[in-house]
Structures are given as C-alpha cells and as structure tokens.
Amino acid sequence: xxxxxxxxxxxxxxxxxxxxxxxxxxxxxxxxxxxxxxxxxxxxxxxxxxxxxxxxxxxxxxxxxxxxxxxxxxxxxxxxxxxxxxxxxxxxxxxxxxxxxxxxxxxxxxxxxxxxxxxxxxxxxxxxxxxxxxxxxxxxxxxxxxxxxxxxxxxxxxxxxxxxxxxxxxxxxxxxxxxxxxxxxxxxxxxxxxxxxxxxxxxxxxxxxxxxxxxxxxxxxxxxxxxxxxxxxxxxxxxxxxxxxxxxxxxxxxxxxxxxxxxxxxxxxxxxxxxxxxxxxxxxxxxxxxxxxxxxxxxxxxxxxxxxxxxxxxxxxxxxxxxxxxxxxxxxxxxxxxxxxxxxxxxxxxxxxxxxxxxxxxxxxxxxxxxxxxxxxxxxxxxxxxxxxxxxxxxxxxxxxxxxxxxxxxxxxxx
Amino acid sequence: xxxxxxxxxxxxxxxxxxxxxxxxxxxxxxxxxxxxxxxxxxxxxxxxxxxxxxxxxxxxxxxxxxxxxxxxxxxxxxxxxxxxxxxxxxxxxxxxxxxxxxxxxxxxxxxxxxxxxxxxxxxxxxxxxxxxxxxxxxxxxxxxxxxxxxxxxxxxxxxxxxxxxxxxxxxxxxxxxxxxxxxxxxxxxxxxxxxxxxxxxxxxxxxxxxxxxxxxxxxxxxxxxxxxxxxxxxxxxxxxxxxxxxxxxxxxxxxxxxxxxxxxxxxxxxxxxxxxxxxxxxxxxxxxxxxxxxxxxxxxxxxxxxxxxxxxxxxxxxxxxxxxxxxxxxxxxxxxxxxxxxxxxxxxxxxxxxxxxxxxxxxxxxxxxxxxxxxxxxxxxxxxxxxxxxxxxxxxxxxxxxxxxxxxxxxxxxx
Numbered sequence: 001x002x003x004x005x006x007x008x009x010x011x012x013x014x015x016x017x018x019x020x021x022x023x024x025x026x027x028x029x030x031x032x033x034x035x036x037x038x039x040x041x042x043x044x045x046x047x048x049x050x051x052x053x054x055x056x057x058x059x060x061x062x063x064x065x066x067x068x069x070x071x072x073x074x075x076x077x078x079x080x081x082x083x084x085x086x087x088x089x090x091x092x093x094x095x096x097x098x099x100x101x102x103x104x105x106x107x108x109x110x111x112x113x114x115x116x117x118x119x120x121x122x123x124x125x126x127x128x129x130x131x132x133x134x135x136x137x138x139x140x141x142x143x144x145x146x147x148x149x150x151x152x153x154x155x156x157x158x159x160x161x162x163x164x165x166x167x168x169x170x171x172x173x174x175x176x177x178x179x180x181x182x183x184x185x186x187x188x189x190x191x192x193x194x195x196x197x198x199x200x201x202x203x204x205x206x207x208x209x210x211x212x213x214x215x216x217x218x219x220x221x222x223x224x225x226x227x228x229x230x231x232x233x234x235x236x237x238x239x240x241x242x243x244x245x246x247x248x249x250x251x252x253x254x255x256x257x258x259x260x261x262x263x264x265x266x267x268x269x270x271x272x273x274x275x276x277x278x279x280x281x282x283x284x285x286x287x288x289x290x291x292x293x294x295x296x297x298x299x300x301x302x303x304x305x306x307x308x309x310x311x312x313x314x315x316x317x318x319x320x321x322x323x324x325x326x327x328x329x330x331x332x333x334x335x336x337x338x339x340x341x342x343x344x345x346x347x348x349x350x351x352x353x354x355x356x357x358x359x360x361x362x363x364x365x366x367x368x369x370x371x372x373x374x375x376x377x378x379x380x381x382x383x384x385x386x387x388x389x390x391x392x393x394x395x396x397x398x399x400x401x402x403x404x405x406x407x408x409x410x411x412x413x414x415x
Numbered sequence: 416x417x418x419x420x421x422x423x424x425x426x427x428x429x430x431x432x433x434x435x436x437x438x439x440x441x442x443x444x445x446x447x448x449x450x451x452x453x454x455x456x457x458x459x460x461x462x463x464x465x466x467x468x469x470x471x472x473x474x475x476x477x478x479x480x481x482x483x484x485x486x487x488x489x490x491x492x493x494x495x496x497x498x499x500x501x502x503x504x505x506x507x508x509x510x511x512x513x514x515x516x517x518x519x520x521x522x523x524x525x526x527x528x529x530x531x532x533x534x535x536x537x538x539x540x541x542x543x544x545x546x547x548x549x550x551x552x553x554x555x556x557x558x559x560x561x562x563x564x565x566x567x568x569x570x571x572x573x574x575x576x577x578x579x580x581x582x583x584x585x586x587x588x589x590x591x592x593x594x595x596x597x598x599x600x601x602x603x604x605x606x607x608x609x610x611x612x613x614x615x616x617x618x619x620x621x622x623x624x625x626x627x628x629x630x631x632x633x634x635x636x637x638x639x640x641x642x643x644x645x646x647x648x649x650x651x652x653x654x655x656x657x658x659x660x661x662x663x664x665x666x667x668x669x670x671x672x673x674x675x676x677x678x679x680x681x682x683x684x685x686x687x688x689x690x691x692x693x694x695x696x697x698x699x700x701x702x703x704x705x706x707x708x709x710x711x712x713x714x715x716x717x718x719x720x721x722x723x724x725x726x727x728x729x730x731x732x733x734x735x736x737x738x739x740x741x742x743x744x745x746x747x748x749x750x751x752x753x754x755x756x757x758x759x760x761x762x763x764x765x766x767x768x769x770x771x772x773x774x775x776x777x778x779x780x781x782x783x784x785x786x787x788x789x790x791x792x793x794x795x796x797x798x799x800x801x802x803x804x805x806x807x808x809x810x811x812x813x814x815x816x817x818x819x820x821x822x823x824x825x826x827x828x829x830x
Contacts (some may be wrong), residue, residue, distance in 0.1 A: 013451040015442025016624050023437070027430025036428040037463050041437070041454035048452050066733075074508055211429050274717070280703025284717040288695025289805055291771055299723035301716050302699040308714035308757060312727070342723060390531070390704055395816045399773030 001172050003034035003062040004144075006042070006052055008077065012067075013043040019253060020067045028160065031275055033172035033222060034062060044074040046083075053084045057142030062168050064160070067151035071113035077148055081139060082121040089119040092126055095135050102133055127163040131155045138167065145171070147389065148194040174222040177229035179237040181217045182251045183244060184398050188215050194243050200237035213395040214257070215248075218241040247406055258286040258293075261401050261408075265296035265346070268412050272404065273342035274300035275313050275334040277325065278368060282397045298342045312338030313349075324363065326351050328380045331369035339373050346408070347373045350400050354392045368396040372407045379407055416587050418449035418477040419465055419559075423492065424566060427482075428458040436571055443575065448587035448637060449477060459489040461498075466701045471556030477583050479575070482566035484549040486528035492563055496554060497536040504534040507541055510550050517548055531801035542578040546570045553582065560586070589637040592644035594652040596632045597666045598659060601610045603630050609658050617651035628810040629672070630654035632664075646821070658670050660822055673701040676816050676823075680761070685829050688757035689817065690728050690749040692740065693767040693783060697812045713757045718749065728752030728764075741766050741777065741796045748782035754788050761823070762788045765815050768806045785810040787822045794822055 001374055005025045011017050023038040025265055029036050042048045047070070055061050061360060068077030082089050096118035100110045120126060120137050127136035127147070132155040138147045148165045149156045177371035182192060188210050195217070207218035217240055221233035241249045251260045274284050274297075284300035287293050301312045304324055309315040314337040315330055323329040334349035352368030366385040371378055381403060385395040420440045426432050437454040444451050452475060457463045464483070471478050483492030497504050511533035515525045535541060535552050542551035542562070547570040548742055553562045560577045564571045598606060603625055610632070614621055622633035632655055636648035656664045666675045680687055689699050689712075699715035702708050716727045722728040728753040730745055738744040749764035767783030774780035779799060786795040796818060802812040 011453055012438075013441055014445040014622070015438040015440070015451075015454075016622065018435050018438040019454070020433050023427075023430040023433040025430070025736070026428055026456075030429040035458075036430075037460060038467075039428055039430075039434070039456035039459055041441075043450075043452055045452060052453075188719030207429075207431065276696075277698075280697030280708070281691075281715060282703075283715065285694075285700045288693075288697075288719065289808070290716070291804060294719055297719055299717050299719045299727070300696060301727070302696065302703070302714050304703065304709055304712055304714045312714070313754065319525070341726065389706060393704070 001034050001062070002037045002060045003029045003038070003064070004038040004056040005029070005036065006040050006056055006063065006065045007151070008042055008044060008049055008065065008067040010043045010074070012041045013234055015322075018196055021151065021153055024153070024157065025066070029064070031176060031178055031220075032169055033176045044076060046076050049076055049080040050083055053080060053141060053146075057084070057144045057146060060144050061171060062207045063141060063144040063146040064164060065146065065148045066156050069117065069136065069148065069150045071111070071133075075116075078119055078121060078137070081124075081141070081146075081148065083128065084141060085121055085123075085139060087122040091115070092118050092120055095120075095126060096107040097274065098128075098135070099133050127159055129155055130162075131158055136163070138163075166344050167224055174224065175226040175229045176220060176222045177226065177233040178221075179219040179233045180253050181219065181237060181240055181249050182214055182255065182257070182288075183217060184214045184250060184257060184402055185248045186215065186244065190213050191217065191244065195240060198239055198243075200235055202239065203232055204236040206240075212391065213398045245257060245280035246409075247402070248403070250405060254291050256290075257401050257405075259397060261405050262290045262293050262296055264405060266292075268408060269336070270346055270408065271296055271298050271344040272344075273298050273338045273344040273347045275338035275347065275349040275351060276302050277304060277309070278354040279284045279350050279393050279397050280304065280354075281401070282352065282393055283348065283400055286397060286401070298344045299304070301338060301341070303319060305400050308336060312341065313342065321342065325371060326353055326363055326367060327380050328371070328382060332373075332378050332380055333346050335371040335373040335378060337341050345374065346404065348400055349373075350396055352392070352396055354389045354396075356389055366392050368392070368399070369377050370396075370400050370403050374407055374411055376407075376411055379403065416449050416477070416478070417452045417475045418444045419453040419455070420444070420451065420472055421455050421476040421478065421480040422566070423457055423459060423464055423480065423482040425458045425489070427456045436566065436568055436792070439568070439572065440481070440575065441481050442556045443580075444477070444479070446593055447580065447584055447590060449589045450588050454619040456641050459483065461495055463493050464491055464495040465498055468495060468556060470563075472499070472559045472561060476586060478556060478561040479579060480561065480563045484532065484551065484563065484565045486526070486532055486548075493534055493536060493552070496539075496556070496561075496563065498729070499553060499556060500536055500538075502537040504820040505537050506530070507533050507535055510535075513543075514548050515551070518702060542574055543757045544570055545577075546573055551578070553578075557638060559816075564739050571632050577818055589639065590641040590644045590719055591635060592641065593636075593667075594634040595668050596634065596655055596664050597629060597668075597670065597672070598632060598663045599629050599665060599672060600663045601659065602628065606630050606632065606659065610655060613651055614652055615813055618647060619651040619653065620749060621655075623642040627806065628813045659826075665817070665820060671705075672813055672816050672820075674705045676814040676820050677702060677705045677708050677711055679820060679823050681707075683823060685761055686711055686757075686759040688712050688713050688753045688762045690753035690762065690764040691715060691717050691770040692719060692724070692749070692765060693801070694765050694808050694815070695719065695769075696813050697808055698763065698765065698815055699767060701812060701816070713759045716753060716756070724749060727756065729755065741778055741782060741784060743784050743797060746786040747788075747793050747795055750786040750788040750793060756790055760789065761819065762789075763815055763819050767807070767811055769804045769811075771804055783807070783814070785811075785815050785818050787818050789822055789826055791822075791826055794818065
C-alpha cells in the first residue's frame with residue numbers, strides 16, 4: 001500500500017514556510033503502515049495542481065492533500081478536483097449554514113467568497129472541520145482514496161485524526177505499534193552499534209532521529225493484531241533500554257529531559273537552584289518552560305562576569321584568580337554558593353567556554369565544567385563539546401540536566 | 416522562467432525530517448526571479464526518482480535536486496540520471512583522488528562504496544564540494560538545466576551559491592533585489608494595513624513572514640539592472656520604515672533583536688543586568704546567545720519564588736504582600752534591585768503569568784509587567800499576551816528587549 005502527500009500554495013513554493021504539514025502527514029502515514037512515495041508541493045496554478053492530482057491519484061492507494069480550500073481566488077483545490085473527475089461543483093447547503101453560523105459567532109457576515117467554501121465536486125464526501133471555516137472532502141481519484149484538508153496545521157491535524165485515519169487504516173492489513181525512546185549522552189553511531197541485532201531478534205524496525213542534542217530511537221513493530229504489535233514493540237524497547245542503560249534512555253514519547261528532571265525532583269520533594277555562566281540562562285529557561293516547574297525550581301543566577309560570581313554565588317576572587325572562571329573549583333564553588341543563596345536541596349552550576357572566541361590550548365572552546373551539590377556532597381564533571389556557540393550551549397545544558405537526574409537517582413534509588 | 420526542486424530520501428517521505436532544503440532552495444530560486452512550480456520529495460525508489468526527473472525536466476527551465484549522492488546502496492541519483500539520459504556512468508579520476516585525499520585526512524581509507532561517489536553520467540559537469548565527500552554535477556535534462564547536490568544542508572547551500580547561482584542567474588532577464596526588514600510589536604494584519612499602496616507606488620512586491628513573535632517584511636524589486644532593482648527596493652524599504660516607525664522596524668537582514676540590543680548597549684558603553692520571573696531565563700539566554708554579549712551583559716537572576724525576589728533583588732516582603740508578585744510595583748523593585756546588585760547602568764525586570772495555571776479575573780494568564788531602570792529613572796509597561804506558555808514567554812521576552820531598546824534610544828538619541 002503506497003501513499004502520497006500533496007501540499008499546495010505559493011507560500012511553500014516560494015520557500016516562505018517549511019513544509020511542516022508534509023512532514024506530519026508523511027510520518028503519520030508511515031506509522032499507519034503505508035509506504036509513502038511522494039511528498040509534493042505545487043504552487044497555486046490550476047494546470048500544475050490538476051496534473052499533480054492525476055499523476056498521484058494514478059500512482060498511489062491513498063492521497064492526502066492540504067491547502068487551497070480557503071475563500072480567495074487562489075484557492076483552487078475543489079475546482080481542480082472537479083476538473084480531474086469531470087464533474088461539476090455543487091453547493092452543499094448544510095456546509096453553507098455551518099460556515100455562516102461560524103462567521104456570525106465571530107461577529108462577521110458571510111461574503112460570497114466564503115460561500116465558495118461550501119462548493120464541492122459532485123459525489124464528494126464532506127469532512128467537517130471543527131476548528132475552522134473550510135470543510136474538507138474525500139473522493140476516489142484514479143486508484144487513490146483521496147482526502148482534501150485545509151492548510152492550517154491545527155485544523156488539518158484534527159481532521160486527519162478524526163476523518164482520514166478511520167477511513168484508511170483498514171487498507172493496511174498489518175497493525176503497527178511504535179515506541180519512542182528518548183536518549184541523551186551517546187553519539188548516534190554508538191547508539192546504532194549498541195543496538196545491532198535487535199531488529200532481527202525482535203522482528204521490529206529501529207529508526208533514529210537526531211534531535212540535537214538528543215537521539216530518538218523509534219521501535220516500530222507490525223503484526224496481524226494491534227496487541228501483538230504492541231507487545232513486540234515493547235519487548236524490543238525493553239531490550240533497547242537494557243543495552244543503552246537508564247542513564248542514557250531518560251524517557252518515552254513526548255517527555256522532554258527538563259520535564260523528567262522536574263517530575264523527579266517533585267516526586268522526591270527536592271528543590272533546585274541553578275548558577276549558569278556559559279549557558280547564560282538556557283538551563284533555567286528549559287526548566288521553567290515545564291508547567292509546574294515552580295514547585296521544585298526556586299531560581300537561578302546568570303553570573304556572566306567574575307564580579308557577579310563573587311557577588312551572587314560567593315566565589316572568592318582568590319579562587320577565580322588561581323584557577324580561572326572555567327575550572328572545576330569554580331563550578332563547585334558556584335554550585336555551593338547557589339545552594340546557600342536559594343536555600344535549595346540541590347544546586348547545579350555550569351561554567352565553560354561557548355565560543356567562538358575565548359579558547360586557549362589548555363582550555364579550548366567547548367570546555368564546560370558542571371557541578372551538582374546535594375546533601376551527599378558535590379559531584380563535578382567536565383566535557384569538551386563540539387559545535388558552534390549555540391550547539392555547545394545546548395549540549396552543555398542537556399549534560400547538566402542529565403547530571404542532576406543521575407545525582408537525584410543515586411541519592412534516592414528508584415522505587 | 417520556471418524552476419523546480421526535487422529532494423530525495425526516505426527520511427523525508429517518512430516524515431523524520433521537515434524538508435528544510437526544499438524551503439531554502441525555493442526561497443533562493445524565487446529571490447533570483449524564478450517562478451517555482453514544484454518542490455517535490457520522492458523516496459529512494461529508482462522508478463519513482465526516474466519518473467520525477469523526466470517529468471520535472473520536461474516541465475521546467477531549471478531543476479535543482481538534493482540527496483542520493485552518498486556511498487550507500489540507497490543513494491541512486493547518478494544512476495537514475497544516467498538512465499533518464501540513456502548514457503553510462505563513468506568514473507571521474509580527479510574526483511576519486513579528491514575523495515581519497517579527503518578520507519585520508521580524516522584518518523580513513525577509501526571503501527569501494529566511496530569510490531561510487533566518483534561515478535557520474537557521461538557528459539555531466541562536475542560540481543566540487545568543498546565541505547564533504549560527495550561532489551555534485553549538472554546536466555541538461557529535457558528542457559531543464561539540472562543540478563544535483565548532496566542532501567547535507569551546509570554542503571548543499573555552499574554548492575548552490577558557488578556553482579548553481581552563477582550558472583542560472585543569467586537565465587532570468589530581470590535582476591532582483593530584496594530588502595528584509597525585521598519588525599516586532601504590531602500584529603501581521605496591522606503591518607499589512609499600514610503598508611497599503613506601497614507595492615503600486617514603488618513597483619515592488621511585499622512579502623510577510625510571521626516568525627513568532629516577529630513579522631518579517633520582504634521588499635522585492637525587479638528591474639533591468641541590479642542597481643535599479645536595489646534602488647527601488649531600498650526606496651520602498653525607507654517608506655516601510657517611515658510608516659511602521661523605528662520602534663517597530665528594529666533591523667535589517669539577519670540581525671536579531673537580541674543582537675541589535677547588544678550592539679546598541681556596546682556602542683553607548685552601557686551595561687545590562689536582568690531579573691526574570693515568568694520568562695525564567697529566556698531573556699538572558701537570548702542575550703548571551705549573541706557572541707560578545709559579555710561586553711555589555713553583566714548577569715541575571717531568575718527569581719522564580721517570592722523568597723528569591725527578596726533575597727536577590729531586595730524586593731520587600733511587604734511590597735510583595737501588598738501588590739502580589741505580578742505587579743508594576745514588584746517589576747520596578749526587581750529592576751532597581753538587580754541594578755544595585757550587579758552595579759549595571761541599565762537593568763530589566765519581567766514578572767508575569769505564563770500559564771497554563773495561575774491566572775485570575777484581575778490578573779489573567781498572559782499578563783506581564785516589564786520595567787527598565789536607568790539613570791533617567793524607571794520605565795514600566797504591561798501587556799496581556801495571548802498564546803500558550805511558551806508563546807507568552809517568547810512574546811514577553813521580545814517585548815522586554817524592545818523596551819530596553821526604546822529606553823536606550825531615548826537616553827541617547829541616535830547620532
């Protein structure tokens with residue numbers, strides 16, 4: 001079973017937007033078990049849209065199209081589909097009423113351009129759009145079951161789940177289940193090497209996605225029943241966890257590392273303070289982006305100058321003089337100072353050289369010292385990260401959060 | 416003159432990556448003056464690649480393809496192009512030598528799979544790749560001048576500029592010039608309304624791109640000579656600036672708002688400290704992501720708890736009690752306290768409710784108080800931002816930086 005995606009719009013052919021709808025649909029169709037052969041974009045040109053519809057409809061079993069359902073003159077999808085099918089457009093009165101009511105609720109009156117959004121090729125099945133004015137529709141187009149959705153991402157995604165998935169999932173004989181494991185701390189090549197043989201042993205497909213600085217591992221199983229697919233995927237995922245270790249595999253699905261750290265701190269009734277130099281607030285930003293972070297995060301300092309390291313974290317000028325701001329000694333002193341200042345159970349400190357300047361032979365760009373202080377004392381570690389300024393900062397921030405997670409887990413072993 | 420882009424790779428048809436290469440090439444070809452009719456993606460299937468090449472080569476004047484030039488068995492581009500042209504693949508000894516030398520410098524020996532990267536369709540013009548192993552090539556394919564580049568973004572972009580642009584820019588009779596203005600503070604619809612009539616009056620095309628929380632305005636002019644296009648684009652850009660005002664148009668081209676603020680502070684020998692509550696370190700992170708930020712940014716505090724607002728910024732418990740943490744009074748006190756603490760010329764404070772919880776009728780989610788303190792006193796302002804937690808935080812951070820810019824410009828008017 002092959003599927004294709006067609007996205008229309010000059011905002012895409014002019015490169016004003018990246019085709020996020022295309023990637024979403026490609027991923028969703030792949031997860032359903034389709035082989036996606038094309039993710040095409042055409043501009044708002046009736047001839048090119050018609051040719052693309054004919055071609056993709058003849059080549060694939062499923063075709064999902066986005067865009068061109070709006071009220072303006074460059075919204076051509078319904079018209080083009082009607083041309084390909086050789087049928088007229090017909091107005092759907094029920095859709096017209098829904099559009100009118102929706103506009104009225106927003107305090108607007110319906111223009112004739114909006115009425116056009118209730119015109120569909122004769123014989124089309126209409127797909128309701130709970131989040132916007134433009135309904136979608138589906139038709140048989142050549143070989144393909146073809147679906148036409150609006151280009152607004154939130155509307156498109158909701159309609160894909162509600163209307164397209166139920167209509168096409170039975171086309172794929174096999175059922176699939178995917179487990180997504182989130183890892184941090186090993187390069188992609190090493191993750192790959194460590195997982196050799198799992199695909200064959202468990203009858204699954206492993207997929208890797210580098211989402212800097214993490215590597216996601218997708219464990220996809222297909223089987224005749226959904227339960228069997230889930231079991232196989234989960235068994236293989238346990239093997240992945242065992243081979244990579246729990247320090248590397250920090251979570252599943254949508255959970256982010258900052259979220260895992262916040263939940264862990266909250267579950268153990270621990271509080272955290274952060275002192276950052278080279279990461280410049282990035283770690284605090286990642287932590288506070290988690291809703292409810294205030295239950296465990298007390299606050300942070302960005303001590304970008306030596307004077308502020310002394311003033312805010314109590315790092316002595318003599319220590320800074322003796323070892324330099326980027327040193328294990330200063331990282332430890334910053335962590336201990338932040339803990340005192342905020343009265344937190346735990347504290348984290350980061351000091352390093354993000355670049356592009358400021359490196360020396362002894363302390364190269366990318367060198368980052370981390371320290372975490374708790375009742376059990378202070379744990380320090382350092383790494384030289386590769387990459388540009390923002391990449392070094394991002395890697396350092398994740399390494400710092402991973403160190404907090406490790407220290408907390410060692411303090412109070414998992415129940 | 417029409418152009419098309421074809422990107423190959425199952426990582427794209429499986430939706431593991433968004434097609435950023437496609438968007439880059441579409442934008443670059445549009446800026447050169449081509450009408451881009453298609454940005455297509457096919458998987459690593461020889462039949463589908465061949466059909467896409469035939470189709471796009473016959474329909475367009477220029478075709479730029481990415482991907483499929485690597486050493487593995489699913490890298491099929493050269494082979495497919497040779498099939499379409501009906502010519503054999505021939506090994507290019509000079510390319511083979513370059514590949515061998517490059518691998519040796521990296522401490523590796525050349526495998527036969529790498530040697531394949533030196534095979535090109537007979538008659539192809541080879542395009543050198545200074546940043547990677549895989550060279551590209553160009554051929555005439557049907558009607559199109561066709562270019563084949565690697566899928567690695569940095570390699571692809573460098574080769575596009577160095578090899579493709581010089582070969583195709585003469586195909587477009589008109590010369591174009593684009594000025595990109597960066598704006599913050601007005602919604603897209605209002606930017607649009609204020610600029611009504613400029614396109615006709617100046618003979619330019621205006622393009623808008625919402626890059627949350629900014630709106631970019633692209634002023635594209637085409638003319639017979641490059642100079643004329645530049646003059647026309649720049650004249651229209653001056654009119655855009657005049658209509659939106661310098662508080663809204665903060666920069667041109669690649670310059671970010673944090674960068675503009677850092678350069679402005681540095682030029683006026685001012686130093687900055689930041690006290691953040693709801694933005695949780697985001698503003699410090701944006702500022703310190705600018706190389707050289709340490710010349711004007713002294714440091715920041717993330718005072719997420721009331722106790723830390725008192726301990727670090729000297730906000731009195733009575734003030735917090737009387738007005739609440741999210742109030743103009745507390746924002747002012749935080750800014751003034753941070754200025755004292757860091758000894759900076761300027762200080763910025765932000766306190767608000769990012770959500771999703773914590774809002775009340777009087778102080779809704781999205782309410783953010785900002786304050787900037789300088790020798791001239793303290794300027795405060797507040798706004799209710801819409802959007803989810805991360806959107807509110809991002810909008811608040813940009814509003815805060817825009818307020819710093821305004822205060823600095825008022826302190827010391829532009830020379």
